[in-house]
Amino acid sequence: MLEDTGIRLADSKRELVYGRVTRRLRALGLDSFRAYRALLERDDGREREALRSVITTKLTAFGREAHHFDHLRDQLLRPWAAAGARGRLRIWSAGCASGEEPYSIAMAVAKAVPQWQRCDIRILATDIDESVLDHARAATYTPAQVARVPFADRERHFVRVADGEGVRYRLRPALAALVTLRQLNLIGELPMRGPLDAIFCRNVAIYFDRQAQQRMYARFARLQRAGDLLFVGHSESLHGISDDYALVGRTIYRRR
Ligand SMILES: C[S@@+](CC[C@H](N)C(=O)[O-])C[C@H]1O[C@@H](n2cnc3c(N)ncnc32)[C@H](O)[C@@H]1O
Known part of the structure; x- marks a missing residue:
C-alpha cells in the first residue's frame, strides 16, 4: 500500500x-x-x-544534531565566505518537515557569511507532506520550539507575534527568503539540477527499505561533485548502501 x-x-x-x-x-x-x-x-x-x-514521524527541531551545523560552518560556509562568496551556493534540506532544519541552515549561513544578502545562496527545502510544508511556509513557531535557538539568533531572525494569551515567533522575511519550499517525493526522480554543495537528508531514509535507500543516494550522488557534503540522521548509515560517499565525521559524508 x-x-x-x-x-x-x-x-x-x-x-x-x-x-x-x-x-x-x-x-x-x-x-x-x-x-x-x-x-x-x-x-x-x-x-x-x-x-x-x-x-510517518515529523519530529524535528532547530539545531538538531548541532555537530552538523558546526561542520557546515567550518568546512563549507566560512571557507566559501573567506574566498569571496563568489558563484552559487546551493544547499538542500530533503525531508524538511515543518522547516526547523532549513531555517537552522539559513541561520548558520547568516552567521558565517557576512555578505549573505548580496550572494547567490539558495536553500531548497522539500518534503512529501503538504501539511508540514504549510507549517514551514508559515514559519511561525511556539516558544518551546524556538527554545533551543541561541538567544542572539532568536533576536536577530524572529519577531514576536501575539497568539491569544501567548506569543509566537515568526521568522523574518529576509531570512525566510533564503529558503524555497517544494513538495517532493524522495522515492521518485529528482527534478532539480545540481551541483548541490550540501544535502541534509536526516531521519528520512530510516523509513525506507534498502533498495529505496540505494536508489535515493545514487540520485543524490548525481547532483553532487567530489567533495560536496551529505548529512544523514543519527541512526542512518551509507555503509553497504552507497560507495559514492566517504564518511568524514559522525553521520557526515563527502562525495568521492
Ligand atoms: C522525522 S522527519 C525529519 C525532519 C528533519 N529532516 C530532521 O531530521 O529534523 C521526516 C520527514 O520526512 C518526510 N518524508 C517521509 N517520506 C518521505 C518521502 N518519500 N519523500 C520526501 N519526504 C518524506 C516526512 O514527511 C517528514 O517530514
Whole structure:
C-alpha cells in the first residue's frame, strides 16, 4: 500500500502504526478497519496521502544534531565566505518537515557569511507532506520550539507575534527568503539540477527499505561533485548502501 513512499513498516512499529491508524479512523468517524479498507479501495489518492501523513514521524527541531551545523560552518560556509562568496551556493534540506532544519541552515549561513544578502545562496527545502510544508511556509513557531535557538539568533531572525494569551515567533522575511519550499517525493526522480554543495537528508531514509535507500543516494550522488557534503540522521548509515560517499565525521559524508 505504501510502495510509492518507499516506507518499510517493521514489525516493531506495529503498535505505533496501529495507534496512528486508529486515530485516523476515529477522525473519519469510521468504526472498523474493514470500513477504512473499503474507503481506501475507492480512494482518489487523497486518503492514501492522509494515511501516509499520519503514519510517518515529523519530529524535528532547530539545531538538531548541532555537530552538523558546526561542520557546515567550518568546512563549507566560512571557507566559501573567506574566498569571496563568489558563484552559487546551493544547499538542500530533503525531508524538511515543518522547516526547523532549513531555517537552522539559513541561520548558520547568516552567521558565517557576512555578505549573505548580496550572494547567490539558495536553500531548497522539500518534503512529501503538504501539511508540514504549510507549517514551514508559515514559519511561525511556539516558544518551546524556538527554545533551543541561541538567544542572539532568536533576536536577530524572529519577531514576536501575539497568539491569544501567548506569543509566537515568526521568522523574518529576509531570512525566510533564503529558503524555497517544494513538495517532493524522495522515492521518485529528482527534478532539480545540481551541483548541490550540501544535502541534509536526516531521519528520512530510516523509513525506507534498502533498495529505496540505494536508489535515493545514487540520485543524490548525481547532483553532487567530489567533495560536496551529505548529512544523514543519527541512526542512518551509507555503509553497504552507497560507495559514492566517504564518511568524514559522525553521520557526515563527502562525495568521492
Ligand atoms: C522525522 S522527519 C525529519 C525532519 C528533519 N529532516 C530532521 O531530521 O529534523 C521526516 C520527514 O520526512 C518526510 N518524508 C517521509 N517520506 C518521505 C518521502 N518519500 N519523500 C520526501 N519526504 C518524506 C516526512 O514527511 C517528514 O517530514
